[in-house]
Amino acid sequence: MTQTIAQKMYGYARVSSKDQHLDRQLAALEQFGVEPSLVYADKASGKDFNRPEYQKLVARLRKGDVLVVKSIDRLGRNYDEVIEEWRRITKDRGANVVVLDMPLLDTRERQDGITGVFIADLVLQLLSYVAQIERESIKQRQAEGIAAAQARGVRFGRPRKRRPASYSEARRSFQEGRITRKQAAACLKVSPSTFDRWIREDDDQVKESA
Structure with a gap:
């Protein structure tokens, strides 16, 4: 007889910088029923998923487990990457995702026969399009x-x-051949390329006024 592994509900919280607080997210996760010992949190940018605590969490997810976040932007800022990560969690690992601030983003089975995965995919595609x-x-x-x-x-x-x-004076000396362009630039304390540009601009102004 095979022993079934109990499904677990994990929480994830994230803020972008170290001086920001996780309190509101942690309180929302605990109120939803996530045990504090199963909450992972990062203080890092949401530009990608290379975050230490998030990677530890995903590695622990098993089929039937639930990942809970307060809002979709706590997962990430780039919706295209969020969609790809969402599918990796729900399809590859067989886990569920719940977004507390957006009830439609809940992949658990619904009573009306329409799966939460189907509805969540539609919502994510819409969010990606709007973004x-x-x-x-x-x-x-x-x-x-x-x-x-x-x-x-x-x-x-x-x-x-x-x-x-x-x-x-430096330009006149250069044009009369008494000094080189490098010497002229050194006298003016600029680079030779800057001196060359000034000469070209002067020539252009003469042509335009002619």
Whole structure:
């Protein structure tokens, strides 16, 4: 006779930095019925899943176990990666996932015959789509903002060095062949490439005014 392994309910909590607190998440997990000894917590970014406590938790998950988090962003910030990790937990390991702040994200069997896995997959796909639209919208707004600022004459990047008072004399000496470009740049305390750029800009201004 084979002995069945009791199913366990684990909790996971995460904050992004060490000065943030886990109290609210831990309280929500305990209220849901997760034993404190089965709660894993990280103080790390949600950009990926390379977090020590999270990896320990996933390694312990067995078929039928339940992983509980307070909100979906406690798992991660990138919805595409969250979906991939979600499927690894629910399909590869056969465990369930419950998100307390979003009841539709509950993969446990439902009484109406529709599985929680099916509903959760649909919700996650929708969240991923909304996140992608928002990322594209942010990029578009940034591009429009940069274009509008450039139209107003705003320059981006590092400010260019201003020509020192001795620039005209150094340029004349260089053009007359009395000093080299490196010597001229050294006198002005700039790099030869900066000196070359100043010369080109002067030539361009002369051409435009001609």
